Amino acid sequence: MNGSLYLFPEDVMAAPDIAETLALLQEREVIGDPLAKDSTKQVFLAGPGFAREVIFAGCSPHLRFAPDHEDDRNFCHVALHGPQAKPLLLTGVHTGKPRCPHCRARLDDWRRLVTGAESPVHCPACGKSAIAAALDWRQQAAVGRVLLELRNVFPGEAVPSDGLMTDLALRTGLLWRHAWNDMSPLP
Ligand SMILES: [Zn+2]
Incomplete structure (x- = not known):
């Protein structure tokens, strides 16, 4: 099962600057070393700031930040998707009406x-x-030309920190919001 927390601009047609967004994620240590890159996304290991900027409700689960085996995706890591020419809309199995x-x-x-x-x-x-x-979509779908995906965070389990959301707005000049989804543009 997949679960991701997504952050994306409120304006679904907006395309925030990817270099600025990455610089911010590095400064706040949300991302660590790169894992993979293709024409639509960049994937990173979680940095030491991941557990600060993704705030889990209730008793915090045991978080893993490294894969157990080659095909393992069930560990916390980060993907930055886009910019796409048109917005993506990611709905999942549990997306409500x-x-x-x-x-x-x-x-x-x-x-x-x-x-x-x-x-x-x-x-x-x-x-x-x-x-x-x-x-x-009541925070049950991710939509936008740029999607920041915090992987292995399950619906309702955690929210982004206020500091991260404020910093994203300051650095990109756009308001951002969050949603959870069980669907990911794999891998
Ligand atoms: Zn109506």
């Missing part, structure tokens, strides 16, 4: 209607339309 941004009605049929971030969704309650990225 999103709400219409106009009237707040729950959209029962979203799994049929939503095929991507820009899918047009028509609300049967108020008759207005919105693109999927603009729905209220």
Whole structure:
């Protein structure tokens, strides 16, 4: 099972500067040595700041920061996705019904209607339309052109620190928000 905490700009069309974002993550020691890199993402080991900037509720679980074997993904590490030309929308097995941004009605049929971030969704309650990225996903989907993925954090288990969120806003000039999801753009 996968679980990730995602941080991303509130403006789903915004593309924060990747170099600035990485510099901030290095300064706050959220990321350590690089693990992998391809055209869509950069993956890093967690740094010593991961456990400071990801705040677990209740009794803190036993966190692992290194793989046990080659295919192991069940340890805390970090991926920075993007920037993509268009926003990604990551929904998962446990994503609940999103709400219409106009009237707040729950959209029962979203799994049929939503095929991507820009899918047009028509609300049967108020008759207005919105693109999927603009729905209220209630922190159960990640959406944006740049996604910071804190891996092996399960839904509701932990939140980002205020300091990290404030610093992201200052460094990128954008407000950021968070969500949890069980779906990851693998590996
Ligand atoms: Zn509506």
